[in-house]
Every structure is written in C-alpha cells, then in structure tokens.
Amino acid sequence: MTDYNYAPEQVEIREAALKFAKNEMLPRAGEFDQKQELPLEILTKAWELGLVNTCIPTEYGGAGFSTLDAVIISESLAYGCMGMNTAIMANDLALLPIALFGSDEQKKRFLTPFTESYKIASFCLTEPEQGSDAASIKTTLKKDGDDYILNGQKMWITNAGYADLFVVYATIDPSLKHKGITACVVEKGTKGIEIGKAEHKMGHRCSDTRAMNFNNVRIPAENILMKAGSGWEIAKKTLDHSRPLVAASALGGAQCAFDHAIKYAKERKQFGKPLAKHQAIQFMLADMAIKLENSRNLVHKAAWLLDEGKENTKIASFAKAYAADSCMEITTDAVQIFGGYGYSVEYPVEKLMRDAKLIQIYEGTSQIQRLIIAREILN
Amino acid sequence: MNIFVCVKQVPDTETKVVPTGDGSYIETNSIKWILNPYDEFAVEQALQVKAANSGSTITVVRVGGVKDTEALRTAMAMGADEAILIEAGDNVDSYMTAKAIKGAIEKSGKNPDLILTGKQAIDDDCLQVPQLLAQMLGMPSVSVVVGFEQDGDGYVLKREIEGGTIEVYSANSPAVVACNKGLNTPRYPSLPGIIKAKRKPMEKWTLSDVGVADSDRRVNYSNFQLPPEKPPGKKFEAMDEGVQASVVSEVVNLLRTEAKVI
Numbered sequence: 001m002t003d004y005n006y007a008p009e010q011v012e013i014r015e016a017a018l019k020f021a022k023n024e025m026l027p028r029a030g031e032f033d034q035k036q037e038l039p040l041e042i043l044t045k046a047w048e049l050g051l052v053n054t055c056i057p058t059e060y061g062g063a064g065f066s067t068l069d070a071v072i073i074s075e076s077l078a079y080g081c082m083g084m085n086t087a088i089m090a091n092d093l094a095l096l097p098i099a100l101f102g103s104d105e106q107k108k109r110f111l112t113p114f115t116e117s118y119k120i121a122s123f124c125l126t127e128p129e130q131g132s133d134a135a136s137i138k139t140t141l142k143k144d145g146d147d148y149i150l151n152g153q154k155m156w157i158t159n160a161g162y163a164d165l166f167v168v169y170a171t172i173d174p175s176l177k178h179k180g181i182t183a184c185v186v187e188k189g190t191k192g193i194e195i196g197k198a199e200h201k202m203g204h205r206c207s208d209t210r211a212m213n214f215n216n217v218r219i220p221a222e223n224i225l226m227k228a229g230s231g232w233e234i235a236k237k238t239l240d241h242s243r244p245l246v247a248a249s250a251l252g253g254a255q256c257a258f259d260h261a262i263k264y265a266k267e268r269k270q271f272g273k274p275l276a277k278h279q280a281i282q283f284m285l286a287d288m289a290i291k292l293e294n295s296r297n298l299v300h301k302a303a304w305l306l307d308e309g310k311e312n313t314k315i316a317s318f319a320k321a322y323a324a325d326s327c328m329e330i331t332t333d334a335v336q337i338f339g340g341y342g343y344s345v346e347y348p349v350e351k352l353m354r355d356a357k358l359i360q361i362y363e364g365t366s367q368i369q370r371l372i373i374a375r376e377i378l379n
Numbered sequence: 380m381n382i383f384v385c386v387k388q389v390p391d392t393e394t395k396v397v398p399t400g401d402g403s404y405i406e407t408n409s410i411k412w413i414l415n416p417y418d419e420f421a422v423e424q425a426l427q428v429k430a431a432n433s434g435s436t437i438t439v440v441r442v443g444g445v446k447d448t449e450a451l452r453t454a455m456a457m458g459a460d461e462a463i464l465i466e467a468g469d470n471v472d473s474y475m476t477a478k479a480i481k482g483a484i485e486k487s488g489k490n491p492d493l494i495l496t497g498k499q500a501i502d503d504d505c506l507q508v509p510q511l512l513a514q515m516l517g518m519p520s521v522s523v524v525v526g527f528e529q530d531g532d533g534y535v536l537k538r539e540i541e542g543g544t545i546e547v548y549s550a551n552s553p554a555v556v557a558c559n560k561g562l563n564t565p566r567y568p569s570l571p572g573i574i575k576a577k578r579k580p581m582e583k584w585t586l587s588d589v590g591v592a593d594s595d596r597r598v599n600y601s602n603f604q605l606p607p608e609k610p611p612g613k614k615f616e617a618m619d620e621g622v623q624a625s626v627v628s629e630v631v632n633l634l635r636t637e638a639k640v641i
Binding site for chain 1: 452456567568569570571572573574577
C-alpha cells in the first residue's frame with residue numbers, strides 16, 4: 001500500500017514554497033489582479049528560490065524534481081495566487097515538450113538558459129477556431145529548403161508578451177489531421193512574430209494572455225522537436241505531465257478559499273453565535289474539506305504514477321476534472337459563507353472564485369477530461 | 380574567515396504553550412520548532428560577510444534538544460556550510476549554553492574571526508548568551524546590532540539604544556556580534572539549498588564532549604505557569620445622545636482609576 005507521508009525533504013520543500021506564497025504572493029495578489037500586470041519582481045524572486053521550471057533535469061542545470069515534488073510546489077504557490085502560478089506553470093507547459101522529447105542538443109540550447117536567469121516561455125497550441133479540437137489546428141509549417149516556414153494564428157497564449165521562447169504546434173498538412181501536427185521551438189525576436197494586445201480577463205488577471213500571428217516565420221530544422229508529424233504525441237504526453245500541476249494549482253486555490261472560510265466562520269457572529277456553530281455552515285465546510293482531501297489524493301496519485309514510470313492519462317484527467325470542479329465549488333461556497341462581504345473586492349474570496357473558473361477551462365476543459373476518461377474506461 | 384553563527388531552536392510563534400505537570404518546563408511533544416527569528420539576521424549577516432570574503436566558512440552551532448534539527452537545517456538551507464549540534468535538554472540555562480558553545484568552537488579546531496548570534500531568543504527572552512560567550516572567550520561583544528561593516532581587521536557596528544539613538548562601536552576581530560531586526564533582510568532558503576543542506580556535515584556532540592557538566596547549571600526552572608487570564612473587556616452603549624455625557628465621564632473615570640492608563 002502507498003505511503004501517504006511526504007518524504008522529509010518534501011515537507012521542507014512544501015514549507016519553503018508555502019512561506020514564499022504566503023509572504024510574497026498572497027499579500028499582493030489583489031493588487032496585481034486589479035492592475036492586470038504581470039508581477040515580474042515576484043516571479044523573478046520565485047525563480048531565484050528554485051520554485052520555477054521544476055521540470056528541468058539536473059543534467060541541464062535544473063533541480064531534478066520529481067512530479068510529486070512539482071505538484072507540492074504548484075499547490076503551495078497557487079495558495080498565494082492562482083494567476084501568478086499560471087505564469088509559472090506556463091513555463092513548465094512550454095519547457096516540458098523540450099525536456100521530454102528534445103534532443104540533447106535542444107535541451108542544452110533551450111533549457112539551460114532558463115536555469116541561468118529568469119526567462120519566460122509560452123506553449124502555443126490553441127487557435128481562434130480550434131480549442132478543444134486541437135487536432136484540427138490550421139497553423140501551417142511548410143518545408144523550404146532545410147528550413148520550415150510557419151504561418152498562422154494562435155489564441156489565449158499565456159506569457160506571450162514576455163516570452164523568450166515559444167513552443168508552437170502547427171501542421172505540415174491539415175489533411176493528415178493529428179498525424180500532421182508538429183512541434184517547433186520559436187525564439188523571441190524571430191522575424192514575422194506578431195504579438196497581440198493583452199486580453200482583459202475575468203480571472204488570472206495578473207497573467208499575460210495574448211493572441212499571436214506567425215507571418216512567414218522561418219524555423220530552422222534543428223528547432224523541430226522529434227520529427228515532423230510527432231507533435232500530437234508530444235502534446236498528449238506533455239499534458240499528462242502538466243495536468244497534475246494544473247490540478248494542484250486548483251487545489252492550492254481551493255485550500256486558500258477554505259482557510260479563509262474557516263477563519264471567517266469562526267469570527268463572524270449571527271443569531272448570537274459564530275457562523276461555524278450553525279449546522280448549515282458546518283455542512284458546507286465539511287463538504288469543502290472532503291473535496292480538498294479527494295483532490296489532493298488524486299493529484300498525488302497522478303504525479304506518483306508518472307514518477308513510477310506508469311501510464312497516468314486517466315488519473316491525471318480525474319485529478320484535473322475533479323480538482324478544477326471542486327475548486328469552483330469550494331471558492332463559490334467560500335463567497336457564500338462570507339455573504340455580502342464575499343462579493344466585495346475588499347475581501348479575498350471573490351477573486352478566488354473568478355480565478356477558479358479558468359482552471360475548469362484551460363489545459364483541457366472539464367468536459368474534455370471526461371471525454372478522455374470515457375475513452376480510457378471504455379477502451 | 381571562520382564565521383560561527385550561534386542559533387537556537389524555538390517553538391513556532393503560533394504554538395499554544397502548556398507548562399509540564401511538574402512546572403520544570405513546557406510540553407514539547409507537539410511543538411513545531413523553528414529557527415529563532417533573531418538568529419535569521421545572524422545567519423544572513425554571516426552569508427553576506429562570506430560573500431565579501433571568499434574562502435570563508437560558516438559553521439552554525441546549536442545547543443538543545445535533538446528531536447528536531449529544524450533550526451540547523453534552515454540555517455544550512457540558507458547557505459551555512461556546516462553545523463555542530465550539542466545534544467542537551469530543551470531547558471538548559473544561558474550559562475550552560477554559552478559554555479557549551481565555547482567548548483564546541485574550541486573542539487572544532489577553527490579559530491573564529493567572527494561570532495554572530497541573534498540578540499535574544501523569542502522563547503525565554505534571556506538576552507544573556509552572547510555576552511556570556513564573549514566574556515568566556517575574552518572577546519569584545521556588541522548587542523542589538525542594526526548596522527555591520529567590516530573595517531580592516533575589525534568591525535564597525537551600529538547599535539540601537541533607547542529612544543532610537545544609534546551608538547557606533549568599533550570592535551577588533553574576533554568579536555561576538557548579537558544581531559537585531561533591521562540589520563538585514565534574511566533570505567528564504569532556496570529549494571536547491573534545502574536539498575543541498577541534507578548533504579552538509581553536521582557534528583553531534585554531547586555536553587560532556589564540550590566540557591559542560593550538570594554542576595554548570597546556574598538556573599533551575601521549577602514553576603512554569605501560564606499568565607493569568609485577562610478579565611473580559613467592558614462594553615459601553617452610548618448610541619442615545621442623552622446618555623453620552625455620563626458614559627464618557629464613566630469611561631474616563633475607569634481609564635484613570637481601574638486601567639490606570641491616563
């Protein structure tokens with residue numbers, strides 16, 4: 001049977017990450033949410049402490065964290081701010097394809113600079129017309145001598161305005177459907193990259209989200225990951241790794257909302273006694289606690305399976321769907337427990353509710369997770 | 380340079396303190412231990428001195444209970460190079476602690492150039508160890524230090540006294556410097572730092588290894604008690620204009636005669 005204890009080192013990693021989240025992120029989460037500005041100073045500090053780019057192996061200058069370590073860090077950082085953690089996780093999402101599938105040369109060239117200074121990366125899959133139906137992307141990659149030429153539009157690209165590196169998915173032939181999809185690395189400043197204006201969003205407002213155009217961008221063959229046509233496999237495996245991180249982020253945000261709700265329920269008095277003494281509120285808090293525990297167990301199992309070298313697609317989708325949906329429910333109930341105060345931006349819980357919504361949408365909606373689960377269990 | 384940092388492991392500030400049945404100390408079973416916050420300033424200062432003096436070594440020394448080594452591990456995760464743990468009870472007194480640290484420094488075989496400590500521990504608030512240690516080692520000591528500069532072979536130290544006035548001392552090396560809040564901003568331990576800390580050397584010695592005997596105890600703790608519970612606050616209703624004048628005079632009277640604050 002599995003041991004439910006963290007290793008002593010993981011206890012310390014969690015404490016260090018949580019301390020940073022509580023002292024540096026949480027107190028400024030509301031401010032950056034309102035300013036809609038990427039908190040570069042905080043993110044750089046997080047990088048200095050080794051909290052960013054957890055997927056980079058030691059051979060290329062990374063810390064060599066396990067996936068379980070990484071989800072512990074993701075949960076802790078999301079406790080401070082789900083939006084800031086989106087900016088942090090987007091780096092992993094972009095670097096994972098390189099860490100998992102890049103050649104030794106590509107890893108040295110693209111990953112190592114991320115261990116030498118704080119750099120930002122973007123994962124570019126979604127397009128204006130293709131979100132969940134990612135196999136139908138229209139961005140094209142056409143062979144031109146030894147190089148490729150990239151053309152097309154991308155949408156909802158996290159970190160786009162600040163990224164030093166983009167991992168872009170395109171097709172060498174749309175009629176091949178998913179067999180034509182190819183992943184390539186595009187470096188900042190390459191001629192033909194056009195970055196749109198920052199999107200004005202409901203939540204995760206401190207993270208930078210933009211549309212992008214690629215107009216005849218020349219991609220050298222050495223920037224193609226694996227070979228042309230293997231992009232679909234790369235994206236799928238990348239998401240197997242990143243979904244536990246995203247689920248952990250939902251968990252961290254939900255834990256933060258839960259802690260706020262518990263504290264408030266003990267302080268706020270109505271009908272002559274604290275809210276926490278009213279059974280109606282107790283039931284809500286108990287349900288929140290159950291969902292947190294279930295989310296955490298699923299997140300840990302999804303990460304543990306990868307660390308054991310086992311297939312985790314189904315459990316990762318369980319974790320992503322369950323933790324994201326639970327985060328939405330827990331943050332909504334936290335607002336409910338706060339009542340009128342919960343609806344005010346002067347209190348922290350409305351932001352958590354806005355932030356929760358995105359986690360049900362990005363990196364595979366809750367519905368897509370269920371499709372994946374159905375495919376896995378019916379197969 | 381050989382830099383020593385003396386640290387204490389103290390209960391987390393959120394601990395609910397409960398005296399033991401016999402009153403000799405507090406219950407330690409469920410305590411979460413942390414590095415004494417004032418000692419964080421000492422560790423940070425040591426790291427800054429090391430950065431300015433290449434080839435320096437930082438040794439952290441702690442005397443106390445061994446159930447947890449949190450304080451030493453935190454100091455090493457921040458960047459200290461090695462640690463010495465003197466195994467003792469949790470309730471050793473200041474004199475034994477200072478004598479044990481002196482013994483440990485001597486036993487280490489390193490000649491100290493600088494000894495840094497926090498100005499006090501947040502659990503017993505004795506504020507004695509730095510001065511006792513300096514006396515035993517025959518070194519100058521300055522406490523409540525908020526400014527630190529190296530000056531040739533010595534140190535220029537700013538010390539805060541009552542009323543916010545700053546005294547400036549010049550001390551020869553080696554010296555014992557007890558650090559206060561405001562001296563610097565302690566860094567967070569980085570994650571690679573935490574992992575590296577596991578592989579850093581930690582010596583474990585007993586009190587007798589460093590020449591301390593039970594007879595060195597100067598203070599026996601016999602009756603730890605919780606402070607008496609505060610009486611509940613008083614509430615005055617004065618929404619009605621008619622009663623406001625009398626309520627105000629009653630409050631003023633109580634503040635003067637009962638609370639004695641005006």
